[in-house]
Amino acid sequence: MAAVDRADAVFAALADGNRRRLLALLGERGEASATELARGLPVTRQAVQKQLGLLADAGLVSTRRDGREVLYRPTPEPMSDAVAWMAEVGGQWDDRLAALERRLARSRG
Amino acid sequence: MAAVDRADAVFAALADGNRRRLLALLGERGEASATELARGLPVTRQAVQKQLGLLADAGLVSTRRDGREVLYRPTPEPMSDAVAWMAEVGGQWDDRLAALERRLARSRG
DNA sequence: GACATTAGCAACTAGTTGGTTGCACATCAG
DNA sequence: CTGATGTGCAACCAACTAGTTGCTAATGTC
Numbered sequence: 001m002a003a004v005d006r007a008d009a010v011f012a013a014l015a016d017g018n019r020r021r022l023l024a025l026l027g028e029r030g031e032a033s034a035t036e037l038a039r040g041l042p043v044t045r046q047a048v049q050k051q052l053g054l055l056a057d058a059g060l061v062s063t064r065r066d067g068r069e070v071l072y073r074p075t076p077e078p079m080s081d082a083v084a085w086m087a088e089v090g091g092q093w094d095d096r097l098a099a100l101e102r103r104l105a106r107s108r109g
Numbered sequence: 110m111a112a113v114d115r116a117d118a119v120f121a122a123l124a125d126g127n128r129r130r131l132l133a134l135l136g137e138r139g140e141a142s143a144t145e146l147a148r149g150l151p152v153t154r155q156a157v158q159k160q161l162g163l164l165a166d167a168g169l170v171s172t173r174r175d176g177r178e179v180l181y182r183p184t185p186e187p188m189s190d191a192v193a194w195m196a197e198v199g200g201q202w203d204d205r206l207a208a209l210e211r212r213l214a215r216s217r218g
Numbered sequence: 219g220a221c222a223t224t225a226g227c228a229a230c231t232a233g234t235t236g237g238t239t240g241c242a243c244a245t246c247a248g
Numbered sequence: 249c250t251g252a253t254g255t256g257c258a259a260c261c262a263a264c265t266a267g268t269t270g271c272t273a274a275t276g277t278c
Contacts, residue, residue, distance in 0.1 A: 008126055015124030016266085017117055020194070027201040035224060047267050049225080068224050068275035076199040083192055085129070089136050090185030125236080144254060156237050158255080177245035177254050 006059070007085040010078045013058035018043075019051050023060065023074060031064075031073045115168075116194040119187050122167035127152070128160045132169060132183055140173070140182045 014020055018041075025037060034052055038045040052072050055061045059078040064071045123129055127150075134146060143161055147154040161181050164170045168187040173180045 008129075011120065011123045011129070014120045014195075018266085020117075020120070020198075024198055024201075027198050033224080043266090044268065045225085046227090046269085050266075070225065074202045076195075076202050079195045079199055083195060086123075086185070086188045086192060089129075089133055089183075090188050127236080142254080152236090153238065154254085155239085155256090159236075179255065 006078055006081040009058040010060065010082040011085075013055050013060055014082070016051070019055055022048065022051055023055065026061065026072060026074045031071045033069045033071055035069075037072075115187055115190040118167040119169065119191040120194075122164050122169055123188075123191070125160070128164055131157065131160055132164065132185075135170065135181060135183045140180045142178045142180055144178075146181075 014023075021041075022037060025040070026032060034049040035045050037052075038048040041048065052061060056063065056072075060075060061072045062075045064073065123132075130150075131146060134149075135141060143158040144154050146161075147157040150157065161170060165172065165181075169184060170181045171184045173182065
């Protein structure tokens with residue numbers, strides 16, 4: 001199933017705490033550039049850019065060019081694949097996962 | 110929030126494809142030893158044992174001793190912390206994204 | 219045009235990690 | 249007791265990764 005391959009990328013992308021923090025930051029601001037994000041973090045712009053690149057590969061962020069800036073925004077659709085995997089593997093034991101999955105899926109239409 | 114720390118461990122544990130395969134296998138069989146699992150995989154028992162150890166650290170499997178065998182079984186409860194993180198952050202994104210859409214739409218006229 | 223700011227790319231380093239081999243210990247069957 | 253099977257632990261290795269520095273190119277401001 002294709003969702004599994006995608007889940008692979010999503011889990012790998014979410015495996016790093018700094019990347020999850022970046023995602024959370026992006027969630028708060030809605031949109032931000034790598035330089036902007038790096039300002040509030042103890043790492044260089046290049047490091048942030050690398051991580052954003054990985055997140056983009058997983059489909060978790062998309063970019064928009066505005067003049068000389070590149071703005072990143074979160075695109076949470078792929079997370080439902082990861083949730084789907086967890087729901088499938090852990091589903092036999094708990095239907096809370098299924099409920100959460102429905103909520104997440106619904107929020108993205 | 111404590112759930113975040115736990116989510117950290119869970120995401121890290123699920124980041125590896127072989128570990129997820131192990132979890133899926135355990136889900137199918139219900140219970141299995143490291144040696145048993147390694148028989149069907151192209152890796153050594155020790156490698157499987159290491160991975161199961163990581164899964165156990167994340168609370169995703171538990172062990173039971175039966176004679177000279179150690180049987181592993183899945184305990185997917187901790188996955189709900191990871192799902193909770195995704196639901197929380199994802200939900201936040203939705204709000205922000207909606208606001209951003211409105212703002213962009215307005216500014217574009 | 220001159221200057222400042224931002225993005226993009228490449229090379230390098232330190233640390234992590236998944237896997238291996240090798241060996242010692244434990245348990246069961248004959 | 250003996251041989252077979254299974255677990256536990258440690259050292260080692262190759263690959264990957266997150267971060268850095270250093271540079272060039274592009275865009276905006278004066």
